[in-house]
Amino acid sequence: MNMQDQPAGTPPEPQGGTRCGYVAIVGRPNVGKSTLLNHLVGEKIAAASRKAQTTRHRIRGLITRGPDQLVLVDTPGMDPDAPKLLGKVLNRTAEAALHDVDAVIFVVEADRWLAADEAMAQLLEDCGRPLVLVVNKVDRLKDKGRLLPFIDRLRRRLEFSEVVPLSALKGMNVEPLVEALMARLPPGPHLFPEDEITDRPQRFRVAEVIREQLLERLGQEVPYATSVDVERWEEKGDVVHIDAVIWVERENQKAIVVGKGGRMIKAVGMGARHELEALLERRVMLRLWTKVRESWQGDLEGIRRMGIDVDP
Ligand SMILES: Nc1nc2c(ncn2[C@@H]2O[C@H](COP(=O)(O)OP(=O)(O)OP(=O)(O)O)[C@@H](O)[C@H]2O)c(=O)[nH]1
Numbered sequence: 001m002n003m004q005d006q007p008a009g010t011p012p013e014p015q016g017g018t019r020c021g022y023v024a025i026v027g028r029p030n031v032g033k034s035t036l037l038n039h040l041v042g043e044k045i046a047a048a049s050r051k052a053q054t055t056r057h058r059i060r061g062l063i064t065r066g067p068d069q070l071v072l073v074d075t076p077g078m079d080p081d082a083p084k085l086l087g088k089v090l091n092r093t094a095e096a097a098l099h100d101v102d103a104v105i106f107v108v109e110a111d112r113w114l115a116a117d118e119a120m121a122q123l124l125e126d127c128g129r130p131l132v133l134v135v136n137k138v139d140r141l142k143d144k145g146r147l148l149p150f151i152d153r154l155r156r157r158l159e160f161s162e163v164v165p166l167s168a169l170k171g172m173n174v175e176p177l178v179e180a181l182m183a184r185l186p187p188g189p190h191l192f193p194e195d196e197i198t199d200r201p202q203r204f205r206v207a208e209v210i211r212e213q214l215l216e217r218l219g220q221e222v223p224y225a226t227s228v229d230v231e232r233w234e235e236k237g238d239v240v241h242i243d244a245v246i247w248v249e250r251e252n253q254k255a256i257v258v259g260k261g262g263r264m265i266k267a268v269g270m271g272a273r274h275e276l277e278a279l280l281e282r283r284v285m286l287r288l289w290t291k292v293r294e295s296w297q298g299d300l301e302g303i304r305r306m307g308i309d310v311d312p
């Protein structure tokens with residue numbers, strides 16, 4: 001939180017010596033931003049998958065340790081070549097997230113620098129925020145000797161206040177990142193209750209769990225066309241009844257999501273229910289439907305109706 005964001009009249013030094021700051025997590029699609037966020041907060045709050053464009057929102061994850069509160073902002077992967085309007089909207093969401101933060105985590109994959117990384121680097125060149133480089137997926141690097149030259153190359157490309165090689169998936173070397181970020185927090189009051197781990201409501205997290213199941217189980221084409229909406233949430237005794245709609249763009253995609261004899265949607269439902277019961281710590285009755293909303297990714301109104309933020 002920048003001092004100038006505080007209402008007029010508040011003293012510059014908050015009482016109690018608390019500190020609080022926003023840090024955006026940015027990078028091209030699929031580098032592991034959401035996996036990192038989930039690992040940092042210790043629970044799944046954002047869907048993560050092998051498919052690009054998994055994240056469609058700015059998702060805040062919170063870490064509070066005593067007087068320090070870190071607000072992490074996960075963003076959609078930036079891809080300058082994203083063909084559809086949805087891709088462009090997601091790029092804007094990511095770009096807008098850079099504006100109101102105290103620092104930026106630039107996530108890249110170890111020893112893998114693509115055109116989309118370079119485009120991201122160009123954007124970061126003049127964002128005017130301290131940059132922390134996270135070199136993720138070091139567990140996949142066969143020749144560890146390649147790590148240092150890779151980091152050296154990036155250091156010549158951009159100025160970083162910190163460089164942390166890690167594995168978000170395995171949770172390797174993640175703590176030094178948290179410590180480095182915590183050490184740089186500006187003074188300020190906490191913006192969220194200390195026991196919260198995200199600003200997103202349970203319904204959103206439920207939809208993300210279902211979408212992650214879809215992304216993992218479906219082939220290449222359909223997942224991008226899907227979106228999940230929780231339509232009913234009813235608590236009866238110790239059971240939560242949840243009805244959710246899986247939106248697709250075409251009839252033939254509906255058939256794929258349902259699968260032969262309903263097998264696919266059943267598997268998605270079972271996988272999701274299993275995770276949701278752990279998340280909600282209650283029994284879950286989950287009902288899934290598929291519905292068609294044509295080409296919703298192609299028009300702003302459709303994208304908005306899917307609950308995706310559209311930045312001006
Ligand atoms: N081996 C390995 N895989 C990882 C690691 N971190 C993430 N992954 C995998 O990389 C894939 C992409 O992860 P996400 O967290 O969804 O990536 P993202 O950057 O959020 O992607 P978008 O939301 O599409 O921009 C998933 O299959 C993860 O399991 C890691 O440290 N090691």
Ligand SMILES: [Mg+2]
Nearest residue numbers: 033034054055
């Ligand atoms: Mg993501």
